[in-house]
Amino acid sequence: MAGTPGERPGQDERTGEEKPSGDVERTGPIAIARHVKDDGRALILYSRDAQTHT
Amino acid sequence: MSERSKIGRRFSELRGEEVVYAIHRQERTFLPARDHCPLDATRPGGPQTEIPFPSFEIAVFDNLFPSFRAPEGAAEVVVYTDDHDASFATLAPERAEALMWVWRHRYAELAARPDIDYVFIFENRGVEVGVTLHHPHGQIYGYPFVPPVAQLELAADRRLGGCAPCALLERELADGERVVHQNDGVVVYVPYAARWAYEAHVVMREHRPSLLDCTPDELRLLAAGLQALVRGYELLFERSFPYVMAVHQAPTTAARPDGHLHVEFYPPLRTADKLKYLAGSEQGAGTFISDTLPEESAAALREAIDRAG
Numbered sequence: 001m002a003g004t005p006g007e008r009p010g011q012d013e014r015t016g017e018e019k020p021s022g023d024v025e026r027t028g029p030i031a032i033a034r035h036v037k038d039d040g041r042a043l044i045l046y047s048r049d050a051q052t053h054t
Numbered sequence: 055m056s057e058r059s060k061i062g063r064r065f066s067e068l069r070g071e072e073v074v075y076a077i078h079r080q081e082r083t084f085l086p087a088r089d090h091c092p093l094d095a096t097r098p099g100g101p102q103t104e105i106p107f108p109s110f111e112i113a114v115f116d117n118l119f120p121s122f123r124a125p126e127g128a129a130e131v132v133v134y135t136d137d138h139d140a141s142f143a144t145l146a147p148e149r150a151e152a153l154m155w156v157w158r159h160r161y162a163e164l165a166a167r168p169d170i171d172y173v174f175i176f177e178n179r180g181v182e183v184g185v186t187l188h189h190p191h192g193q194i195y196g197y198p199f200v201p202p203v204a205q206l207e208l209a210a211d212r213r214l215g216g217c218a219p220c221a222l223l224e225r226e227l228a229d230g231e232r233v234v235h236q237n238d239g240v241v242v243y244v245p246y247a248a249r250w251a252y253e254a255h256v257v258m259r260e261h262r263p264s265l266l267d268c269t270p271d272e273l274r275l276l277a278a279g280l281q282a283l284v285r286g287y288e289l290l291f292e293r294s295f296p297y298v299m300a301v302h303q304a305p306t307t308a309a310r311p312d313g314h315l316h317v318e319f320y321p322p323l324r325t326a327d328k329l330k331y332l333a334g335s336e337q338g339a340g341t342f343i344s345d346t347l348p349e350e351s352a353a354a355l356r357e358a359i360d361r362a363g
Contacts, residue, residue: 027159028270030112030152036348037106041116046156049112 061123071202073122082119088138093120093189095136110136111174112156113150114194121195125169128196132156132175133189140175140190142299143284150277157301158265158273160194165264165306168195172204172305177313180296182322182329192299200305207302208311219314222246223257234356235282239275242283242359244352249342252290252351256280257316264305264315280317286359287319291326297326 011027027046035043062075083092092104105113113133113306120129135147142150157175163171177192178185200208226233226243234254235242237269242256255281262268268276280299287295298320304313324330324345335343 023188026274027162028155030155030159032159036102037115041118043105043115044105045105045110045257046112046114046152046159 061121061126063126072199074123076119078149082186085181088188091138091187091245092185093133093191094138104131105133105136112152113216114156114160117193122197124167127198128167130160130166130194130196131194132160132192132194132327134192135190138189141179141284142190143281143288145190147278147280147281150281151274154265154268154273154277156357157194161265161306164194164196165266167196168308169198171307172197173303174201175301175303177297177299179299180294180322182296183298185296187194192204198301199308203300204302204305204313207313211312213301217261217314219257219316220261223259232352234286234352235279235359237275237282239272239277240279242279244342244348244355246348246349247347249344250320250322250330250348251344252287252319252321252355253348254283254319254355256283256319258314262315263313264286265303268315271351276315276317282359282362283319285362286355287321287363290355290358291323293326295321296323297321301314 018027030046030048033045033047035045064073064075066073086092090101094103095109096103096106098108100277104115114130117129117131122129133150134140160274161173164170173199174195175192207285223241225246231268232244232246233241234244240256240258242254243253256276258268258272258276262272265273265362287297300318300320302313302318305311322329335341
């Protein structure tokens with residue numbers, strides 16, 4: 001179904017700051033939640049609240 | 055893959071540039087009714103949108119009607135908010151700052167892909183520049199080549215013997231007449247040779263090739279400078295102000311050429327109710343004919359930004 005967690009891990013080839021911290025991937029102060037849509041397209045939700053949509 | 059979903063490129067020998075064919079885009083959603091906006095959150099009981107959640111802050115997804123896609127590039131949509139009636143200008147400062155982090159993250163991920171040579175973040179605002187969805191959003195193209203404008207900027211570096219935006223920023227600050235706003239992180243000015251009547255560039259004070267090189271404070275100040283400009287635009291003619299916003303950064307080829315992060319705005323309005331069209335001289339000869347002087351435009355824009363506070 002749409003909104004299932006995606007499989008791609010956090011990537012960080014240039015900055016060293018995008019790696020997952022605990023269970024939550026972050027970019028700076030922003031939490032990242034990866035999903036895959038019904039048709040296979042990637043959907044990423046960014047939030048200041050780490051619990052949102054994860 | 056059907057014939058009509060293919061994306062192709064042809065090189066124009068006469069112009070020395072790539073032309074991209076993405077003919078499925080003829081079918082893309084065009085100015086839908088407000089209650090059928092695909093960029094809204096999915097309301098309980100309502101039609102499913104591109105974002106199948108009842109609320110969200112910032113969302114990024116692969117474009118349903120891409121101009122580029124893996125393994126030859128990328129096309130993403132960046133939705134700034136779930137508030138359909140908002141705009142970049144009306145975002146809370148914290149949300150605009152968060153958007154800078156999102157841009158930075160997308161630049162980092164797309165730059166790491168070997169098929170992407172240039173990451174281009176942009177926003178088309180207003181039907182005057184071809185917007186097909188009113189919900190506040192921007193786009194990101196990952197080009198499998200370095201496009202002509204980026205190449206021109208690299209050529210300007212070579213011509214000036216160093217970073218062209220650094221040199222031009224120094225000139226603009228020394229002159230001062232076209233500077234419309236500044237903070238500790240960015241300077242906003244109407245360029246000396248502006249092509250559009252109210253063209254403006256938001257330039258990092260320090261040499262920062264990309265968003266990856268900015269400090270958290272600089273990202274906040276970049277967001278503040280961008281918002282100051284677009285809020286001034288809104289007051290300039292007391293009407294919704296269309297523009298193309300183009301984020302220029304270093305190309306992401308293996309050679310990692312230099313760049314200087316800056317954001318260029320190309321508004322098509324030359325008065326409150328007249329558009330600048332790209333006609334004979336602009337299209338046929340490649341030379342802009344402007345009806346306004348950059349210094350006069352800067353004075354009006356500076357006053358509008360000051361009024362916006």
